Amino acid sequence: MTGEDREAGMTMADRVDKVLDEGAAPALHGLVVVRGGRVVLERYGAGDDHHLNRPLGHVTFEPDTLHDVRSVTKSVVALLYGIALADGLVPEPGESLLRQFPEYPDLVADPVRARLTVEHALTMTLGLEWDESVPYTSTANSEIAMEAAPDRHRYVLERPIVEEPGRRWLYCGGAAALIGRLVAVGTGRPLAEFARTALFEPLGIGSYAWAKGADGVEMAAAGLRLTPRALAAIGALVLDGGRGIVPGDWLAELTRPRVPIDDRRRYGYQWYVGTGSPRWIAAHGNGGQRVYVAPERDLVVAVTAGDYGDPAQPSTTAVLDELLKE
Template identity: 30%
Template sequence: MRGEASRSLANPTLIVSVPLTPSWVPLESPVSRRALFLPLCALLACAHTQPTSPPQTPASVVISPEATAAMTRAWMAQNDGDAAKGHAELRQVWDAGHQFEEVARGAADMAAASGDTVMAMTWLERALDKGLSNPGGLLHAEALAPLRTLPGYDALVVRARKNALEARRTWGVGAGLERSSPKEAGLSEPALEDLLKAAEKSGSAGLVLLRHGKLVGEWYFGGETHRIEAMSATKGMVALAIGLLIDEGKIPSVDTPVSAFFPEWKDGLKGKVTLKHLLNHTSGLASKRTAFDIYESKDFVRYALDSEVVDEPGSKHAYNNKATNLIAGIVERASGEKMDVYLARKLFTPLGIRDFRWDKDPSGNPVGMAGLQLHPVDFAKVGQMLLQGGTWQGKRILSASYIQALGGAPSQPHTPTAGLLWWLIYEEGMSVTLGTDALEQARRNGFPEAPLARLREIADRPIPQGAFFATFVEKLGDASLLTAFMEKSAPHNFKQHVEGPPSGFAAIGQGGQRVLVLPKYDLVAVRMSDSDGRVPEDVLEFSEFTGKVLGLVRPAPAAPTAR
């Protein structure tokens, strides 16, 4: 490794902003020059840097329902190939007074995609005025590529970096963590170097390691710390809300029926659904593999309530976004507060976490299935609290018994890795099998024969979990076919196999979002990405992450002896 990255191992308290320069990038290339220049420029306040004000808004800014609805419509229009329509949606809501950073940032992408680079630059200026603090995204986001050669673009990146540094100071991001070096933490430095290289190669925006309760390091690969969308790792925080309410006595237990909060669910199969069924994806609630139908609804909680329960609750495991959105409504009924407000008071504030946002549906419900934006190092604090059995700085936050329930053992008999919206980590023997039944189901539903023929080469053969996703996508031939395959092969899909007890648990989201808690090794690791198109989706998932983290603390396998 070179430059700042190599210094980080010797001085692990340094927060690394400069990317690890890949071996294929010459040191004199424009890529490496820009990466090395911008952090220095921010520190020295270069002459071309435009003045910017520190963020003035509270950390938990509530984005208006009108802005949320417009962003959803814009995203769906862009997904349909009409970026100009999406841009018009965002411009209209902005002009109506709903002037949020997220609106401006999304409008910049859509203006650029529509070919209006001048307007895209204007939108970025507006986003920066509202506190945009992700210089790495400006450097790497695929949608902004047409802007990077324009005059003044580098100055925008510098402004974003200054915003990020100011926001960290203002909101105390990561406050309360002592620091240690990799050597003091007992981490393998060669394994750490390997992890960092792999993290950058996979398009990571942030990586954080805690060992023995101390911060070993933060790495941001050309950017700075900023709030990152946790995707489905949000579900892990939703599970904590239920545990906190049980600890308060506001919910009797996870076996409490949903009808205790929504009496309209007292009859039929709905009357059998408990909180535990919602938390372990066995509710039987009708759900699709994608979330487009959910985003089209105006009230995600009501949409879940009005859906049918189509399978006997507890009879099978089926990943369910609707069920998690319903939990947001249950938290509100039990606590008297919106879920994000409740978690801010009961979880984030005690941990010193002040800079977060939570997406809302058009009716103002915090989204349960995704939508929490948090700094990686603050996510690591949540993981550390869980690793410590629910305590933080000597104070009890969450009961140890609930943490054991969510991450200590399988929560149902169908999927060995499913806890309560957290996923169990097995150190040895984790494998995944693509069954012939899934391929036949996909064939019956019209999935193309050519990729099915390639997938049959790996059918009914256990593949180590760390290698499965890459192997599957390689045989599929096109990562864009993944969603269609999951839809058409349901409910069969993949089968998991494990050996031995779990070593830890993780909150996991699309794009390789990970909050990894390993009590056996007294280790917490967080990896997050911005899903900005800098690498292909299958690379972004960083499926080797858990194995490489374990490599930090486990001895390397002995070399084979000559015979």
Template identity: 30%
Template sequence: MAVYEKQLELLTQQARSTHSSALVVLQDGQRLTEEIMDGLGDRPIETMSVTKSVVSLLVGRAMTLGYFDSVDVPISDYFPEWRQGQKRGITLRHLLTHTSGLQNVPQAGEELYPSHDFVQLALCAELSHAPGTAFAYNNKAVNLIMGFLGRASGRAADQFAADELFAPLGIDQWSWQKDPAGTPHAMSGLQLRATDLARLGQLALDDGRWQGETLIDPRWIEASTHPATPVTDAIGLLWWMLPAWTHYEVTEDNVANVETAGGTTAQLASLRATIGTYQDRSALMRRMSETGLIAPALPAGSRWMTTSTGPLVGFRHDGWRGQHLIVHRPARLVVVRLIAYDHPHVEADGSSFDTIIDQVVQLASTVVAST
């Protein structure tokens, strides 16, 4: 137990040192840690892209209630303007796995925020790839899911969430950002207290069951938290996979890729100094810091490192600024870390590139070893 507690303290220290607003750790539904770290009290915090994990649960709830029969339902069944051409082949699965093929731009906000209607923006998008043939993270396409939920359930997606997901879990403090047309965002925009986000993680860990009631068919949880498309094994139905370990390697080929993409002399020199294999993200980030290399500054599309992963042990979703919802199955752990926009020591437009996921995996290994 001493090792277990030490690793939990290391995770807590990591959360504090990276200016977290809140950290919650549950083990088999019991609280190990619940701490508000920014001095601003327990309040709903913007979850950023972690919103997508809640959208996955909402879709699962809707299917459990019988509003549609399959994740492979064509979107054109609900939006008749897609009943011709290649778009008639786009399914709900494609939207949930970022394989719809809809045209996208790297900075989605450039298209989305000037738009009056996020659903119509997605419906009008051209195709960059045939549906189901390529993975491309696509916030514009994901937003269409909320339009689909509204039409399938006959209720606005946020009202459906309030009635069918939040109320059964006792979640009563939340808000959901909408586009000007009144549709909630699916890409981000859900504000929840860290403790309530942890409840949703626990619901997923418990295969859709809450206090003896099955809210979501366990088959949906199984399908959504395991690889759900042949195009990539990294994603389920809006959940990212959590492997037992991830090793990072920087090779000469990676350097060549960055050089071809137009990397600067300083970037290439720094990257060459980073060549090697790293057992976890923390070690790689330390070495990057030592060489002055900052990954996000590298040319877009450059593969500056190669990753290899171990067997799956859970699932997660992450969000800009450093938001995390992590579920580790063997350890029965649910971990939430959030950073608020009003945090007194974090810039409003800043991001947190840290090692919370590594710390959670290490904590989980000690939990498993102690049971």
């Protein structure tokens, strides 16, 4: 039997275990794969971890261990927005963004900013001066500067507009902060509280944490801590059309490819959408956090990992490459 023959006879679990045994995914912390509505593969590792920028030391991960999901938080907030929208508690995407922030009358009166809509925030096409290309340990990073500002929402909304809104996707944690604020104001409840009753409890997610900024407000851009099983449950929700928890028409809007990112990806409403076949939808977080949904394969993959600050996310990439070979 040739090596290729042996490879062809390997199961999904065999392939993943080979990657792990060979040390090709050293920072993998957790993996849950759901197919046909049931968990078909689950793996946990150990390694150095962080809570945002605070080291947690060496952690042995288990099914109930919470993990930073970083920017996957943005995608969860988009789900919450859709739930609130169905109840008429937040504005439609096409409505004016600045009018939702009457506490900043000088910005509301600015005719240039009047062109901004809620959809521009949902799609990260605000056209603002914003830079998250430097490490998330420096206030030269716009998201970190936002969190250090006396008023994070004003900080975002008063950034100079440097190009026509809606024209180009630019990664912007500030956009998620604005969407989170609309949800909290519209529902009259903190994000974590609304998430608990509207999304987490209906999904059977009982364990989570949501970090707050210095102002005591949940960080909508990157504050959530969840388990891989919880991430998989969120992915399964997206795969299953919302299950009556998130409106199906909102999921269709949320996962519609709207703005080009590169040759392989488009952006929907705070979720990534693949351009090729088979179709995929994903939520990404710094370090290799991932919710990957492949509807045509009836597949959900949830990953937590510790490759923080590495845009290649090698551990997550190595595992996903093996899972998606078939």
